[in-house]
Amino acid sequence: MEEKAEKPKVVLGVAGGIAAYKACELLRRLTESGHDVRVVPTASALHFVGAATWSALSGHPVSTEVWTDVHEVPHVRIGQSADLVVVAPATADLLARAAHGLADDLLTNTLLTARCPVVFAPAMHTEMWEHPATQENVATLRRRGAVVIEPAVGRLTGVDTGKGRLPDPEEIFEICRRVLARVVREADLAGRHVVVSAGGTREPLDPVRYLGNRSSGKQGYALARTAVARGARVTLIEANTGMADPAGADVVHVGTAVQLREAVLKAAAEADAVVMAAAVADFRPAVYAEGKIKKKDGEEPAPVALIRNPDILAEISAERAHAEQVIVGFAAETDDVLAHGRQKLRRKGCDLLVVNEVGERKAFGAAENEAVVLAADGGETPVPYGPKEALADVVWDLVIPRLGRAPGVGTGA
Secondary structure: OOOOOOOOEEEEEEOOOHHHHHHHHHHHHHHHOOOEEEEEEOOHHHHOOOHHHHHHHHOOOOOOOOOOOHHHOHHHHHHHHOOEEEEEEEOHHHHHHHHOOOOOOHHHHHHHHOOOOEEEEEOOOHHHHHOHHHHHHHHHHHHOOOEEOEOEEEEOOOOOEEEEEOOOHHHHHHHHHHHHHOOOOOOOOOOOEEEEEEEEOOEEEEOOEEEOOOOOOHHHHHHHHHHHHOOOEEEEEEEOOOOOOOOEEEEEEEOOHHHHHHHHHHHHOOOOEEEEOOEOOOEEEOOOOOOOOOOOOOOOOOOOOEEEOOOHHHHHHHOOOOOOOEEEEEEEEOOOHHHHHHHHHHHHOOOEEEEEEOEOOEOOOOOEEEEEEEEOOOOEEEEEEEEHHHHHHHHHHHHHHHOOOOOOOOOOO
């Protein structure tokens, strides 16, 4: 009789912040997707969500103390047996204790004994997140290989708004899923700042019409999520995707090609790598009509004059922020895919070009993709049909050996 595969063991640490209630949704997603989850809260976390709730949702007993069931040595065994530890929310206090190796409760003991990937999802007020002490603690944890995802921007407790909100539990789950799926266990993009563009630009013709394309932004989001899971600081510049901001990325929202160029140039100034996955319109209307263009009976519409948009990929390839910066482009082609891709690679001057065929039910809007990654040094890496996250990981696998200098040197990290 074939034995069932053992479920991946996940420890969900919960620190004492108001966002603790959101961890219930993260717990549900982890358990429903086939993970064996043990919840380890801090004592202060139980003021927000009680032990009975965690126990009922996880199917495991819950304790904050190292003395409970001491004969089983829980302060050592829980961390030793875990495949992943995720702390959500991670308060400023918890980050400080983890960074300094304190072990005064079951959760911090678990963090010290864990030899698996560790993910922290911070949640706190903006001033606490921006304080130099917190930033130094975050840098320490990242340097040791932990994935500390950037908090979201939004409503905090009371009337306050700013950076420090716990990312959406669904997005935290996606990061955890990607970390668990990684064959390479270390955060191999730790200390790196990467910029990813996603979506498709829209060029307004009048207040209700625009020229656009079919790009959904899913490939760009997959690139951002996988980079976060691999430890990078990620700036995602999204154009008209309509999707929720991925956890751990600083997101800049734009609409047109001109706006995208401005955002990319600003972010690229301190980036180790820039991946231009967005579908940028080649042209825009020469004239914008302030009022809706009306159709007139018996008359054909006037021709729409177009002008070229800036070539962002060629510009950032030619004028790199530093010599070691890696530039990656995307080429969506409908015929003679590789031939056109090689021409575009030479013309744009980037280091890598991801070439894929597009059309009905191909690439745009789909959850899967296939491509060939062309390199300026003549290399070709085919990526078979599969999830867009798989293609994203191949791209980062090719970017990493091309990153010349040490992480954080001159990147503003």
